[in-house]
Amino acid sequence: MKLDRRGVLKALTAIPVVGALIAVLSPLFRFLKPNDKPWGIFTITPDLPQGGAQVVGKVSQLAKPWDSFYFTYVQKFVQYTPEGQEASNVPGVAIRLPKKVKFVNSEGFVGFEGETDIVLFSRICPHLGCIYNYVSDWHEVSAGYGGFRPPGFEEHALMACPCHFSIYDPEYPDNPGNVISGPAPRGARYFRFEVHGDDIVVTGAEVGAIAKCAPGAVAGAAAPPRET
Amino acid sequence: MEAVLANLREWYQDRKQRLDLWDETQTARQDNPMYILGGLVWLSWMIVIVSGIVLMLWYIPTTTGAYRSIEHITYDIPFGWAVRGLHKYGGDMLITCITLRIYRMYFAGEYKKPGELTWMILFSALVLAMISGVTGYTLEWNQRAFWAAKVILTVPTYYDDIPLIGNLGLGHAIAYIFLGGPALGQGTLTRFYSIHFGISIVLAIVAETWFYRTRRRRLNVSAFVIVLVLAFLAFVSFINLPDLGQWANNNRTPLPVLSDWYFLALYQVVKYMPPLWAGVAPALLIGYGMLVPFLDRTKETLPTRRPFFFVVGLLALIYWIGFSALIMLNIAVISRDPPYIWGITVIVLFAALLWELAYRRRQAQRAAAAAAAPAGASRPAPRPAAS
Ligand code: HEM
Ligand code: FES
Numbered sequence: 001m002k003l004d005r006r007g008v009l010k011a012l013t014a015i016p017v018v019g020a021l022i023a024v025l026s027p028l029f030r031f032l033k034p035n036d037k038p039w040g041i042f043t044i045t046p047d048l049p050q051g052g053a054q055v056v057g058k059v060s061q062l063a064k065p066w067d068s069f070y071f072t073y074v075q076k077f078v079q080y081t082p083e084g085q086e087a088s089n090v091p092g093v094a095i096r097l098p099k100k101v102k103f104v105n106s107e108g109f110v111g112f113e114g115e116t117d118i119v120l121f122s123r124i125c126p127h128l129g130c131i132y133n134y135v136s137d138w139h140e141v142s143a144g145y146g147g148f149r150p151p152g153f154e155e156h157a158l159m160a161c162p163c164h165f166s167i168y169d170p171e172y173p174d175n176p177g178n179v180i181s182g183p184a185p186r187g188a189r190y191f192r193f194e195v196h197g198d199d200i201v202v203t204g205a206e207v208g209a210i211a212k213c214a215p216g217a218v219a220g221a222a223a224p225p226r227e228t
Numbered sequence: 229m230e231a232v233l234a235n236l237r238e239w240y241q242d243r244k245q246r247l248d249l250w251d252e253t254q255t256a257r258q259d260n261p262m263y264i265l266g267g268l269v270w271l272s273w274m275i276v277i278v279s280g281i282v283l284m285l286w287y288i289p290t291t292t293g294a295y296r297s298i299e300h301i302t303y304d305i306p307f308g309w310a311v312r313g314l315h316k317y318g319g320d321m322l323i324t325c326i327t328l329r330i331y332r333m334y335f336a337g338e339y340k341k342p343g344e345l346t347w348m349i350l351f352s353a354l355v356l357a358m359i360s361g362v363t364g365y366t367l368e369w370n371q372r373a374f375w376a377a378k379v380i381l382t383v384p385t386y387y388d389d390i391p392l393i394g395n396l397g398l399g400h401a402i403a404y405i406f407l408g409g410p411a412l413g414q415g416t417l418t419r420f421y422s423i424h425f426g427i428s429i430v431l432a433i434v435a436e437t438w439f440y441r442t443r444r445r446r447l448n449v450s451a452f453v454i455v456l457v458l459a460f461l462a463f464v465s466f467i468n469l470p471d472l473g474q475w476a477n478n479n480r481t482p483l484p485v486l487s488d489w490y491f492l493a494l495y496q497v498v499k500y501m502p503p504l505w506a507g508v509a510p511a512l513l514i515g516y517g518m519l520v521p522f523l524d525r526t527k528e529t530l531p532t533r534r535p536f537f538f539v540v541g542l543l544a545l546i547y548w549i550g551f552s553a554l555i556m557l558n559i560a561v562i563s564r565d566p567p568y569i570w571g572i573t574v575i576v577l578f579a580a581l582l583w584e585l586a587y588r589r590r591q592a593q594r595a596a597a598a599a600a601a602p603a604g605a606s607r608p609a610p611r612p613a614a615s
Contacts, residue, residue: 032405049410072479079409086413091479127503128382130375130481144483146499147561162483163379164499165562181563183502185389 034080049075049088051205056191058198062096062118066157068134069094070123073191073202090205091123092191093134093159095170103190106175109206111190119170120191121177122205125161127184132161132168141167148181159188243345247438251448265329267449269353271457272325275318277428282311287367289421291414294369295475302469313465319361321461323490326354334520334541337529344521351517356427361488363424369417374476376487377420378412379498386504412478484558493551500566535587539580543573 056071072089079086096118103111103119111120125132135141136157142149146165150158159168159177166182177188189206252266286305288297301308330350333339339347362380366373384406387399408415439446447454474482487495498506516523524537531538554560 033401077409077411077413079411079413079415081408081414081418086409086411086415088411088413089479128379128498130379130485131479132481133483146563148563162481162485163375183499183506183562185386185503 048207049077051075051090051202053201053203055199056092056120056193056202057094057200059118059195059200060198062094065096065098065117066136067096068136068157070134073122073205075205091131092120092202092205093123094118094120094200095134095157097171097176101171101176102174103176105177105187105190105206107186107206109190109192111192111206112194118195118200119176120193120200120202121159121168121170122189122191123159124189125163125166125184126179126186126189127161127164127166127182130161130163132159132166132188134170135160146182150180154180240345243342246342246346247349247442248343248346249349249435251445253445253448262328262332264449264453265325265332267447267453268325268457269322269329270446271449271454272318272322273428273432275314275458275461276322277432279311279315279318280425280428283315284425289367289417291369291417291476294367294417295472298368298472302472309469310462310465313469314461315364316469317461317464319357319364320489321457323354323357323361326350326357327490330354330517331541331545335531335538337531337534339521340524340527340529341521347521348518351514353431355514356431358490360424360427361490363420365488366417366420367424368472369476370473371476371482372473372485372487374412374478375481375485376491377416381406381412381416383498383503383507386507389504390508486555489552492555493548496551496555496560499555499560499562500569533587534584536580536584539576539583543576 051073054073056073057069061067061069071092071094073092074087074089076085077088078084098117100115100117101119103116105111112118123131123133134157135145138150138155138158141158141160145160145162145167148160148165148167150167150169154169157170158180159170160166161182161184164183166184167180168177168184168188169180170177170188172178172180172187175187177190179185179187191202191206192204193200193202195201248266250266250270252263283301286297286301286308288294298312301312303309305311330347333343333347333350362376366377381403384399384402387402388397389399404410406416406419407413408419438444486492494510497509500506501509520537524534526534528534
């Protein structure tokens with residue numbers, strides 16, 4: 001296109017047209033994601049699920065090393081249905097490790113203040129969101145989850161995902177729950193918890209699953225209230 | 229600029245005239261059964277639409293009702309099993325026919341001028357049919373449906389990790405829009421129902437407009453073939469309508485878990501690759517498919533006269549079958565295989581490139597020799613080397 005007078009005039013008239021187009025399209029985006037403010041659809045922080053403090057089990061259930069139990073932590077998610085919100089379970093696993101560790105991962109999320117030999121992982125796989133299993137015998141991992149053979153120091157209970165065979169080591173040095181095989185880009189996500197007497201109380205979960213979010217963000221008690 | 233636009237317009241008009249989507253009249257090879265695929269695509273599509281509309285009479289698109297309603301359709305409604313079978317196997321047949329036709333067009337070089345637009349439309353049709361397939365399976369709301377949908381809709385969130393661009397939140401926005409919220413639930417089912425229905429209905433209207441304007445035939449196959457197809461689909465539904473499996477359970481992922489057959493190879497790729505790559509790879513594959521008519525620019529249609537593109541197609545076919553087999557037999561070792569696969573791919577592609585170069589050199593030599601030879605007065609000019 002030549003930049004003569006006619007070209008310039010054409011370009012100038014195009015501006016309001018484009019502007020009007022954008023003005024029309026903006027609410028259309030929000031039509032698809034109605035709880036957003038204008039342009040909010042591209043914001044980085046998604047709606048954080050809400051949980052609060054919940055007792056999920058007892059310390060006495062974890063008497064010996066590698067004892068474990070499954071639990072679910074219930075969070076509310078925003079859904080674009082008439083109810084607006086839907087309860088959703090975050091399945092978790094609690095494990096007694098043979099020795100005390102710092103329950104902090106390489107993303108900087110602190111699951112427990114101080115040292116602990118009890119660790120709580122979200123079982124939502126950080127790869128693509130399936131629910132992984134706690135497998136107390138690593139032979140089963142080799143047999144059923146893509147032929148992974150752990151090195152000697154990791155021949156203990158592991159966590160393994162049925163979908164694409166990511167394997168996590170609950171006792172991984174300096175990063176408990178780290179991925180040791182498979183396509184997952186990071187280690188298992190943590191719950192933030194406290195121990196009150198015999199009760200294990202979850203106070204929040206590392207944001208994850210579908211609502212993957214900025215590292216270190218906490219959903220649950222600390223989440224900001226949602227505007228409606 | 230103006231000239232470019234005019235050229236484009238002319239190109240588009242010409243290729244539109246020569247579209248050969250369903251009747252396959254542009255290729256005079258009616259005796260070959262591979263050339264009734266166009267008609268079969270239309271036939272299976274119509275079977276799927278009609279049976280789908282009947283299913284809608286009974287299907288309940290809610291997380292609590294979907295599974296039960298399909299059980300009800302299958303076991304209580306008179307001939308419900310047949311309608312469901314026709315829909316399910318009709319969908320499988322549709323995807324099979326499009327896939328076969330794409331491979332046929334690839335290996336026979338039919339995507340070359342003037343078939344570029346036909347090829348591009350068919351290729352998009354394959355993608356849309358596969359989307360219809362996943363959204364359809366999700367409607368069953370069983371374990372396989374639930375986890376397939378969850379995995380597929382988590383892939384876009386990795387688009388926010390593309391280096392250099394930075395996190396714009398676009399990947400999450402895509403996932404949110406399809407999920408109808410941050411997690412898989414009723415919102416997702418409703419949206420999938422709408423997409424599943426919408427793709428076919430909108431395209432059917434477009435196709436009808438095209439038929440109306442061009443007077444082309446919809447179904448260029450004999451009544452015998454039509455009856456055979458219907459009887460075959462009904463028979464398969466009768467003897468083997470798959471069970472629904474288990475109701476979706478968001479607390480337990482089954483082991484093993486498999487996808488629909490046409491996603492198996494991709495599923496294996498997702499196991500082998502970091503998730504961002506696995507999300508970008510299909511986009512590259514689609515990009516290659518859409519652009520191949522413009523990349524492979526010689527006039528040659530014989531596979532051995534365009535070695536590189538022939539080998540790429542062959543490799544795609546072998547990987548597609550091989551990966552599907554690997555995942556079904558569950559014999560892949562995730563931590564060991566990827567370097568071997570990369571190695572083989574690079575070596576084969578490099579060999580194909582050498583073959584192509586050698587072939588072209590030979591062509592050029594032959595042309596030069598022919599030009600140097602004492603030419604008889606009326607000898608036809610030698611074919612120029614492929615360029
Ligand atoms: C390209 C076109 C389509 C494909 C590939 C396709 C594929 C599928 C598949 C694989 C299922 C799951 C079937 C099962 O296992 O039971 C399904 C379900 C369903 N489809 Fe489609 N479909 C297509 C078009 C349509 C259309 C046009 C409609 C409606 C007019 C429709 C309505 C439904 C309904 C109501 C169900 C749920 C019932 C059921 O699962 O049996 N589909 N579709
Ligand atoms: S979702 Fe767990 S490995 Fe892919």
